[in-house]
Amino acid sequence: MKVAVLGAGDVGRSVAELAGEYGHTVTALADSSTAVADPDGIDVAAALDRKRDEGQVGPASPDAALDGEYDVLVEATPTTLDDAQPGFDHVRTALERDRHAVLANKGPVAERYDEVRELEVASEGSVRFEATVAGAIPVLSTVEDYGPGHISAARGIMNGTANFILTRMAAEGLGYEHVLAEAQDMGVAEADPTFDVEGIDAALKCVILANVLAQGERTYRLDDAEVEGITEVSGSALELAHEDGRTVRLIGEITGDTVRVGPRLVPEQSDLAVSGTTNIVQLETDNAGRLNLSGRGAGGPETATAVLSDVGRLPEL
């Protein structure tokens, strides 16, 4: 397939780099202010070098990517909330052109899911968004194949930064601020870690998963989720938990009509208590009990594999 990539951050760059290995041609790459486009395929290496050396991917404006030739538009620009712009408009443009859209950007499917599905119904193109929930872990594909109607609940650890911090606090007996600083030094937490440590990132993923499981019966937005982060978790709480064979993890849950993210006590030995930056999603199924899916929930190449899995599942246009 011909793939146009919007976004030249870690995920966009990795998608551009790996697309060829999956048999696809990258026909455009855009960052926030520039683009390079070629209906026969861009020189990906050159574009990435230019981005690294000059701060821009190409000579053209981003519209050259959005309006150029492609079968699939990969939306890998930064997640934005509320109106989810400009990501939402990017998805709309692709669908109105009867092209496919594959999202790594959580905004449109977390905040305007019903509108995205309406645009999809009216289009020859399809929308897929595996990369928006737990990176490389095939959660949405599994839900789709299993049948969303046959899954009664889901829960998991879907933010590696928060999980890393809690794991370190428990393992080393260190306080939150100390471990956060460590995580920032290691690049596991960002300079502004709010999205991760306040549970917002995990909540967005849960909202998206809830939207898929609801199968159109209702639409969730971030505001519908009850969200509490890890900033108030103390070293002493973790010690107390440990004495009881438990620990504290930031758990996201979708059950019935509720979407909730917050710190929770879990048995140290439970499948759910994955460590470090690992993510896990547990699906409670009607006919096959519990399915556990765990692995890397974030990272450029990791998230790119989810994008490329989605591209592989799209029908020919």
Place this chain on the structure above:
Amino acid sequence: MKVAVLGAGDVGRSVAELAGEYGHTVTALADSSTAVADPDGIDVAAALDRKRDEGQVGPASPDAALDGEYDVLVEATPTTLDDAQPGFDHVRTALERDRHAVLANKGPVAERYDEVRELEVASEGSVRFEATVAGAIPVLSTVEDYGPGHISAARGIMNGTANFILTRMAAEGLGYEHVLAEAQDMGVAEADPTFDVEGIDAALKCVILANVLAQGERTYRLDDAEVEGITEVSGSALELAHEDGRTVRLIGEITGDTVRVGPRLVPEQSDLAVSGTTNIVQLETDNAGRLNLSGRGAGGPETATAVLSDVGRLPEL
């Protein structure tokens, strides 16, 4: 889709029972000597009652199912080795009629994989076999979506009977014969447990997975696997392992050209050391590290969900 089910054991009966919930019509059900067929859909409940009360599903011969009307033939007759008959011929019949075949029967894709693929290439129909590897756990779908060429190795616990026995031996300090008898009483092990405790069942699954990962470059058969079961694992070996923080599990591994099943020491806390009848498969990926998939690897409804996931992924004929 119209679905004809060959096999009225646990899996075949569950497929017939659940197909309607997934939007499909069962147009035939056959056991080893009889069948009931109706191009507009059989009365599944009546057929299952007849099977339970009279020992046969219908008045017709099994050919009525195989030669009747369907989009998908579900092959859920008992796994046979070597020539994998009559399962192989059932698959061939469906494909030569340009229909789809979905297998729960491991034989054809463990012992004659290349021939199955050749028949598929020559047919309008497709072959899928998620149910042949680790029941409800979406291993093959994940491998397919991820790209078999991007997975370097796989390992796992794929036989719940053997894992249950080893888990009980380790937990209770009991010997193999004792726990095997317990497992048979509970219905977790069969009266003839050979396939499970000698590692053959696990090896068949590993061979199938190896065939998928090899992408046609070579074909594996059961004879190509190095297979050792759990019959020689002693309680004292488990105690010794425990003192070192390890335990013994029956692990199947596919790496490079090797397919191997045997008891192995694993750290008690490792993700791999699932307990009881739970199964797990770990995929080592090129771009996203390790993916862990665990859940129920066996059971009528559990395996039926894998069959029905496959049916859902088939293209319209």
